[in-house]
Amino acid sequence: MNKTDIAERLRQLQLHICEALEKLDGNAKFQEDAWLREEGGGGHTRTLADGNILEKAGVAFSAVHGPVTQAMKKQLGHEGNSFFATGVSIVLHPKHPRHPIMHMNVRYFELDDHTYWFGGGIDLTPHYVDMAKAKQFHLALKTLSDKYDASFYPKFKAWADDYFFLPHRGESRGVGGIFFDQLNESCGLSKEQLFNYCTDLGELFAVVYAQQVEGEILDTASKAELDWQALRRGRYVEFNLLHDRGTKFGIYSGGRTESILMSMPPMANWLYNHVPIESSEEHITLSFLRAFHDFC
Numbered sequence: 001m002n003k004t005d006i007a008e009r010l011r012q013l014q015l016h017i018c019e020a021l022e023k024l025d026g027n028a029k030f031q032e033d034a035w036l037r038e039e040g041g042g043g044h045t046r047t048l049a050d051g052n053i054l055e056k057a058g059v060a061f062s063a064v065h066g067p068v069t070q071a072m073k074k075q076l077g078h079e080g081n082s083f084f085a086t087g088v089s090i091v092l093h094p095k096h097p098r099h100p101i102m103h104m105n106v107r108y109f110e111l112d113d114h115t116y117w118f119g120g121g122i123d124l125t126p127h128y129v130d131m132a133k134a135k136q137f138h139l140a141l142k143t144l145s146d147k148y149d150a151s152f153y154p155k156f157k158a159w160a161d162d163y164f165f166l167p168h169r170g171e172s173r174g175v176g177g178i179f180f181d182q183l184n185e186s187c188g189l190s191k192e193q194l195f196n197y198c199t200d201l202g203e204l205f206a207v208v209y210a211q212q213v214e215g216e217i218l219d220t221a222s223k224a225e226l227d228w229q230a231l232r233r234g235r236y237v238e239f240n241l242l243h244d245r246g247t248k249f250g251i252y253s254g255g256r257t258e259s260i261l262m263s264m265p266p267m268a269n270w271l272y273n274h275v276p277i278e279s280s281e282e283h284i285t286l287s288f289l290r291a292f293h294d295f296c
Contacts, residue, residue, distance in 0.1 A: 001192050006108050007063040007086040009195075011044070013106075013202045014061040014088050018046050020206035021059070021092070024213070025051035030059065035256055039066035041084075045259045049266075053213055055095040058262035061088050064253070068111070072252050080111035085253070087120075088202060089246060091263040092209060097221050097229035099213050100126035100133075101174070101236060103263070104205045105246055106198040118194050119181040121156070122201060123164050124212070125174030127225075127232045128281055129288045133212055134175040138295035140208050141178050148189065148197045153296070156180045161292065166239055171289040173239050181245070228282050230269035237268050 028051030043062030087107030
């Protein structure tokens with residue numbers, strides 16, 4: 001299995017996910033923007049807007065290559081003269097505040113000295129925490145991960161708890177998920193097995209999001225719910241601009257700004273020193289995000 005094979009399969013994964021999300025939404029269709037990177041490579045950014053369920057969605061594929069800059073060496077912690085990177089990144093921003101934001105990324109990175117690794121993750125960011133649905137989400141991730149290595153879920157769940165945390169706020173971005181990076185054959189699995197783990201995770205994405213949104217009859221969102229959604233989206237923006245590795249790598253590697261910032265919500269808000277009313281749903285959600293939880 002070489003980098004070309006991996007990139008081709010990830011491109012097909014992008015198309016599969018878009019098809020599944022279009023079917024789930026039932027209205028909006030993805031538009032594609034194909035682009036080239038001057039330093040080498042390119043990608044296909046697919047976006048959807050104003051659907052029945054999804055207010056904004058992005059599913060991006062890229063396969064880029066070029067020289068390793070000093071900024072990249074500092075971020076990656078590896079030496080090398082040239083790199084190849086390919087991956088699929090997804091962010092869903094729903095229309096209704098009772099539906100969650102969901103993100104996933106799977107990626108492959110290779111240096112000219114034959115060093116390689118896989119990385120990725122998936123996490124759920126509800127505006128209002130539903131414990132039953134959070135547990136369902138985590139159980140699906142554990143079931144998939146256990147097929148490859150029983151240590152994956154607890155290890156990657158703990159990594160996600162640490163990664164998807166806003167230290168300046170003292171709260172988690174959402175209910176977590178799994179996160180992994182620099183995964184290679186040193187973990188005991190072959191390159192092909194690790195890639196299959198990544199693609200299986202990608203295949204699971206639309207399935208677990210459907211479990212979060214299907215079968216519900218929701219009332220029209222109230223102003224209070226929409227205001228809270230905008231505030232929680234603000235936290236999402238803060239994380240992506242201050243802490244997200246993918247955003248930083250894209251910037252440091254001279255990536256395409258429009259595709260890098262595809263993850264931003266369509267609208268967000270910040271209120272000075274906002275404190276939810278005691279015992280309100282918003283207060284309960286915020287308290288939940290400030291504590292550790294073991295979903296499985």
